[in-house]
Amino acid sequence: MTHGAGVPVSGSVVTEERGPSSARRVGGIVWTVVLALCLVGVGALTLARALGLDGVTPLAQLVSATPWVALAALVVLLLSLSRRRWVLSTIAGVLVVAHAVWLVPFFVPGPGTAPGADGTLRVMATNVFYGRADALAVVDAVRAEEVELLSVVELSAEFEAELVAAGIEDLLPYSWTRLHPTEDAAGSGLWSATPLSDERDGVASRFHQPSAVVGLDGTDVRVTAAHPHPPTPGAVDLWAEDLALLREEAHADPTPQILLGDFNATHDHSAFRDLLGGRFADATRLAGDGLNLSWPAGRSHPPLVDLDHVVVDEGMRVGDVGQVEIPGTDHLAILATVQVRP
Numbered sequence: 001m002t003h004g005a006g007v008p009v010s011g012s013v014v015t016e017e018r019g020p021s022s023a024r025r026v027g028g029i030v031w032t033v034v035l036a037l038c039l040v041g042v043g044a045l046t047l048a049r050a051l052g053l054d055g056v057t058p059l060a061q062l063v064s065a066t067p068w069v070a071l072a073a074l075v076v077l078l079l080s081l082s083r084r085r086w087v088l089s090t091i092a093g094v095l096v097v098a099h100a101v102w103l104v105p106f107f108v109p110g111p112g113t114a115p116g117a118d119g120t121l122r123v124m125a126t127n128v129f130y131g132r133a134d135a136l137a138v139v140d141a142v143r144a145e146e147v148e149l150l151s152v153v154e155l156s157a158e159f160e161a162e163l164v165a166a167g168i169e170d171l172l173p174y175s176w177t178r179l180h181p182t183e184d185a186a187g188s189g190l191w192s193a194t195p196l197s198d199e200r201d202g203v204a205s206r207f208h209q210p211s212a213v214v215g216l217d218g219t220d221v222r223v224t225a226a227h228p229h230p231p232t233p234g235a236v237d238l239w240a241e242d243l244a245l246l247r248e249e250a251h252a253d254p255t256p257q258i259l260l261g262d263f264n265a266t267h268d269h270s271a272f273r274d275l276l277g278g279r280f281a282d283a284t285r286l287a288g289d290g291l292n293l294s295w296p297a298g299r300s301h302p303p304l305v306d307l308d309h310v311v312v313d314e315g316m317r318v319g320d321v322g323q324v325e326i327p328g329t330d331h332l333a334i335l336a337t338v339q340v341r342p
Helices: 020-051 059-082 086-107 135-144 157-166 236-252 270-276 283-287
Strands: 120-127 149-153 174-178 188-192 196-200 211-216 219-226 257-262 308-312 317-324 333-339
Touching (some): 020 059, 059 086, 120 135, 120 211, 120 257, 135 149, 135 157, 149 219, 149 257, 188 211, 219 236, 236 257, 236 270, 257 333, 283 308, 308 317, 308 333
Parallel strands (some): 120 149
Antiparallel strands (some): 120 333, 149 188, 174 188, 211 219, 257 308
């Protein structure tokens, strides 16, 4: 029974068709939610880096990935712009600018070393992974790169013997090593082409960080094999303590210094920047040739994090900063030429 033209029969169901515009609205909401969630994650890690909130797990570990967070911020910015999410685009743009401020100095070439300058030292630092690296490859790299000062961390007694058997003393006859009787990761050592003096055990809460003085064209330079404890979950306090001890020791010594090794920290860690203070500088940043990502090496993907550094004293200049792969270890070795006197 009907009640008139255009009036539906009693009991019939009225259906509403969803058109393309409705689907677009749903898709737009999904994009907004996804981009906002990504922005929250990127923003949180950026804020942690900016405020130095990296003294706890998991931030101590995640801050190492700050350059990749910068890439994520850029991707979020581009996607937000393409979807016309102007508020999200503005926030992402601010984050990209912050990361640019931190990253750009690594790509601005420094003055480098003066050609033919006196007082230069070719240095190399390698983590030999509990003494499992190829000792002959280390010696070959020292020879090929004309290294005059070598820092080795995670040095075991067996690996030291392998270095000697491979001929390290023919190239760098002077050494100062500190080994741990049971923990191979805690051993460290220095090898030099010129005599070492004023050898010290160095400061550390657990890992050895020995230092010694080398004479370089009339200038004494203290060199330290740096290896703070890694910021593993449950050991972040130990990591921070090691870096603080190293900072205090280095800043208290007026002797010109070079610290080189596996710092288990990146330039994005506030504890590493505190170590540098207003006196020291990261050779990689001074060189301006880009990031020297060094860990993990020997994988199916390139290294992701910059843990290995050459740290130089104020007024020193650096050049030829680079890396060399040593089979058997999960770190790339870092190389640099340091001009001690400007």
